[in-house]
Amino acid sequence: xxxxxxxxxxxxxxxxxxGMKTWKKCLLTLxxxxxxxxxxxxxxxxxxxxxxxxxxxxxILHSVTGTMSISxxxxxxxxxxxxxxINAMGGVLGRKIEYIQEDGASDWPTFAEKSKKxxxxxxxxxxxxxxxxxxxxxxxxxxxxxxxxxxxxxxYEGLEQSPNVIYTGQEATQQIIAGxxxxxxxxxxxxxxxxxxxxxxxxxxxxxxxxxxxxxxxxVVGEEYYPLGHTQFNSVINKIKLKKPDVIYxxxxxxxxVAFYKQLKAAGIDMTKEKPLVLTISVTEDEIxxxxxxxxxxxxxAMKYFQSLPNENNKxxxxxxxxxxxxxxxxxxxxxxxxxxxxxxxxxxxxxxSFDIDKVRAASPGIELTTxxxxxxxxxxxxxxxxxxxIGHARTDGQYDVVFETKDLIEPDPFPxxxx
Amino acid sequence: xxxxxxxxxLLSIFAxxxxxxxxxxxxxxxxxxxxxxxxGQMGVINMAHGExxxxxxxxxxxxxxxxSTYLPDFFSIYFILAMILAFIAAAALGALVEWAxxxxxxxxxxxTLLATWGLSLILQQTYRTVFGPREVGVTLPDxxxxxxxxxxxxxxxxxxxxxxxxxxxxxxxxxxxxxxSRWGTQVRAVVQNRPMAGAVGINTGKVDRVTxxxxxxxxxxxxxxFTMIGSTGPTSGQLYxxxxxxxxVFGGASSLLGTIxxxxxxxQAQSTMEFFMSGSMSxxxxxxxxxxxxxxxxxxxxxxxxxR
Numbered sequence: 001x002x003x004x005x006x007x008x009x010x011x012x013x014x015x016x017x018x019g020m021k022t023w024k025k026c027l028l029t030l031x032x033x034x035x036x037x038x039x040x041x042x043x044x045x046x047x048x049x050x051x052x053x054x055x056x057x058x059x060i061l062h063s064v065t066g067t068m069s070i071s072x073x074x075x076x077x078x079x080x081x082x083x084x085x086i087n088a089m090g091g092v093l094g095r096k097i098e099y100i101q102e103d104g105a106s107d108w109p110t111f112a113e114k115s116k117k118x119x120x121x122x123x124x125x126x127x128x129x130x131x132x133x134x135x136x137x138x139x140x141x142x143x144x145x146x147x148x149x150x151x152x153x154x155x156y157e158g159l160e161q162s163p164n165v166i167y168t169g170q171e172a173t174q175q176i177i178a179g180x181x182x183x184x185x186x187x188x189x190x191x192x193x194x195x196x197x198x199x200x201x202x203x204x205x206x207x208x209x210x211x212x213x214x215x216x217x218x219x220v221v222g223e224e225y226y227p228l229g230h231t232q233f234n235s236v237i238n239k240i241k242l243k244k245p246d247v248i249y250x251x252x253x254x255x256x257x258v259a260f261y262k263q264l265k266a267a268g269i270d271m272t273k274e275k276p277l278v279l280t281i282s283v284t285e286d287e288i289x290x291x292x293x294x295x296x297x298x299x300x301x302a303m304k305y306f307q308s309l310p311n312e313n314n315k316x317x318x319x320x321x322x323x324x325x326x327x328x329x330x331x332x333x334x335x336x337x338x339x340x341x342x343x344x345x346x347x348x349x350x351x352x353x354s355f356d357i358d359k360v361r362a363a364s365p366g367i368e369l370t371t372x373x374x375x376x377x378x379x380x381x382x383x384x385x386x387x388x389x390x391i392g393h394a395r396t397d398g399q400y401d402v403v404f405e406t407k408d409l410i411e412p413d414p415f416p417x418x419x420x
Numbered sequence: 421x422x423x424x425x426x427x428x429x430l431l432s433i434f435a436x437x438x439x440x441x442x443x444x445x446x447x448x449x450x451x452x453x454x455x456x457x458x459x460g461q462m463g464v465i466n467m468a469h470g471e472x473x474x475x476x477x478x479x480x481x482x483x484x485x486x487x488s489t490y491l492p493d494f495f496s497i498y499f500i501l502a503m504i505l506a507f508i509a510a511a512a513l514g515a516l517v518e519w520a521x522x523x524x525x526x527x528x529x530x531x532t533l534l535a536t537w538g539l540s541l542i543l544q545q546t547y548r549t550v551f552g553p554r555e556v557g558v559t560l561p562d563x564x565x566x567x568x569x570x571x572x573x574x575x576x577x578x579x580x581x582x583x584x585x586x587x588x589x590x591x592x593x594x595x596x597x598x599x600x601s602r603w604g605t606q607v608r609a610v611v612q613n614r615p616m617a618g619a620v621g622i623n624t625g626k627v628d629r630v631t632x633x634x635x636x637x638x639x640x641x642x643x644x645x646f647t648m649i650g651s652t653g654p655t656s657g658q659l660y661x662x663x664x665x666x667x668x669v670f671g672g673a674s675s676l677l678g679t680i681x682x683x684x685x686x687x688q689a690q691s692t693m694e695f696f697m698s699g700s701m702s703x704x705x706x707x708x709x710x711x712x713x714x715x716x717x718x719x720x721x722x723x724x725x726x727x728r
Contacts, residue, residue, distance in 0.1 A: 064553070065545065065548065065553075066655070067655045067658075069548065069553035069654075070553050070554050070555055070653055070655075073552075073553050073554065198699070198700045224698040224699060225698055225699060225700050226698075226699035226700060227699065227700055227703055229658070229659040230699060230703075231447075231646075231649065231650045231651075231659050231660070232443075232444050232447065232649075232690075232691075234439075234440030234443055234444065234577070234580070234691070235437065235440050235691045235694035235695045236694065236699065237440075238433055238436050238437050238440055238695065239695060241433065241436070242425070242429070242433050254651075255555070255650065255651040255653065255655075255656050255659050256651075257651070258555060258650055258651030258652075259649055259650040259651060262579075262648065262649055262650070263577065263649060265565065265566065266565065266566065266567055266577035266578065266579045266580065266648075266649070267436075267567060267575060267577050268566065268567035268569070268575035268577070286554065287555075288557075289554055289555065289556070289557055290554065290555025290556065290557055290651050290652070290653060291557060291651075292557035292558070292559065293557075294559070294565075
């Protein structure tokens with residue numbers, strides 16, 4: 001039988017009253033599960049995960065302290081919202097989701113340690129978490145060793161495919177190729193200036209961008225990287241003015257982002273004139289909060305989700321999100337991808353009829369979500385999502401107008417041939 | 421690299437590049453001045469310097485909020501008031517910290533290093549709890565935005581010019597305070613010989629507190645000014661701290677003139693190299709250059725001649 005029932009036998013005389021209550025609760029639960037036909041915990045959980053007849057435990061692992069908490073807060077909020085909504089609908093296989101939240105504290109070894117705690121001590125059935133590639137790389141060996149399931153929300157550089165991870169954000173080619181195709185076709189761009197923060201994601205992304213630009217027979221007139229946290233961009237802005245590219249392709253992240261766009265505007269480059277046009281894959285609505293809409297207006301962003309998407313799913317999602325977290329909250333691409341995690345896991349568990357990691361993994365490819373705020377998504381056998389890519393045009397109020405979306409879902413291709 | 425450009429284009433680019441270097445110089449001076457006063461005059465390594473700057477930035481953010489909500493007519497001038505408030509807030513916190521923590525740790529430089537580092541973590545988490553982990557956007561009055569069109573092809577960023585004027589003004593004020601005022605004489609006396617200064621009737625404890633508060637206050641003003649060019653978040657202070665220490669140590673810890681000279685040489689080197697190569701590479705070369713000079717001249721560029 002389950003743990004609650006067993007523990008209720010150990011009743012000291014002092015807590016007899018409470019013990020009686022637990023007994024009654026258990027009987028009620030038992031009755032309920034008989035009535036609703038819940039499968040017994042032992043049947044849906046053969047590997048000893050934290051699943052009872054009424055509950056299932058999952059982990060949330062993000063940074064709520066340290067540098068990365070700027071970005072990861074939205075993901076935590078989205079995952080909690082999804083879990084609440086699933087619970088309100090009756091949970092997963094009739095079991096309410098209980099989450100255990102751990103703080104990765106923007107520190108990669110801490111992520112590894114906490115993920116081990118979640119998998120080994122808490123025996124969670126799934127973990128929703130990580131944000132940076134560095135944190136994902138740090139927890140990956142642990143998820144593979146202890147056979148856990150991680151739902152990872154961030155758009156990232158690709159070049160990875162683990163049986164223990166479902167990647168709910170876009171990998172690089174999905175984001176980049178559609179964006180560059182759009183800017184060359186509709187804006188007639190011929191020359192590009194690639195700019196990024198100096199670490200793996202911008203470098204890999206720009207490599208893909210450069211290959212694609214060169215395949216199209218167009219030119220890259222500059223490519224450079226600045227250390228994370230760099231705050232002075234006047235020199236590179238002068239260089240850009242000298243080279244006169246049609247497009248500034250910017251993958252600057254974090255605090256540098258704010259400095260870059262403020263200084264770009266101060267240097268007299270008005271992005272609304274589109275000379276040069278600014279196309280980014282790193283600025284979501286979340287980042288615009290810090291940059292300021294008046295400094296970002298006119299820029300274009302290529303990603304799969306914008307808060308302003310006009311479909312019904314998204315309207316409901318935005319309304320629910322605001323009802324829970326306040327009307328001033330903004331939702332960026334990664335926040336929406338994080339929201340998909342619990343839903344995809346629920347769908348996979350129900351398809352498998354089991355919480356067992358191996359069965360959930362086997363059931364995952366082909367899982368579809370028609371209720372996703374970004375529209376329809378589907379899990380590819382390579383554990384990434386089929387998704388559309390959209391182009392947003394920044395407004396002064398910090399939101400994007402969606403000016404383009406790809407006709408079809410784009411196939412995820414984490415190991416793109418010819419782009420490495 | 422320049423073959424395909426006309427001479428007038430080149431001229432204007434070099435002019436703008438010169439201005440970019442001067443802006444970087446002003447930013448460095450603003451960052452480093454407060455730290456130089458504290459480190460140079462008191463021997464305290466203030467690892468929380470960046471967090472004092474961010475306090476100034478948050479005060480600016482709050483002021484902009486208050487003005488846009490209650491006094492929209494005066495929004496265009498709020499920035500000046502915000503800087504004054506930033507100075508007061510950061511100086512008050514500085515005085516409090518000196519009283520509660522630093523004064524017990526004089527002559528133990530490594531302990532002040534640890535204690536102020538702890539303070540920086542506490543302040544970061546406090547900002548995060550109060551203002552949230554996300555960066556806040558500070559709305560600027562229109563006259564501080566955009567650029568000034570000098571000629572057809574030369575555009576000067578207005579916020580950069582503002583930072584330059586501010587750096588100049590604060591440097592002059594500090595110089596006057598240090599070398600022309602009675603208080604400055606006392607500070608210099610304490611730096612040179614503490615027991616003797618005490619013996620002639622200078623209240624050294626009070627001088628220390630005011631010096632520390634002044635350094636923190638200047639950091640607050642710098643933070644307020646940097647809302648124009650950078651981000652305002654709980655950990656934004658960390659973006660500046662390395663460069664700040666670099667400038668102060670390179671200049672020779674106890675010399676304010678040295679701080680200015682070192683800010684000038686580092687900023688010029690960096691912005692020139694950034695123009696010709698990638699940002700990461702120019703940072704590496706700048707650091708190498710500083711290390712090399714410090715190997716040859718461990719005391720920094722300028723030193724104070726003190727009879728020990």
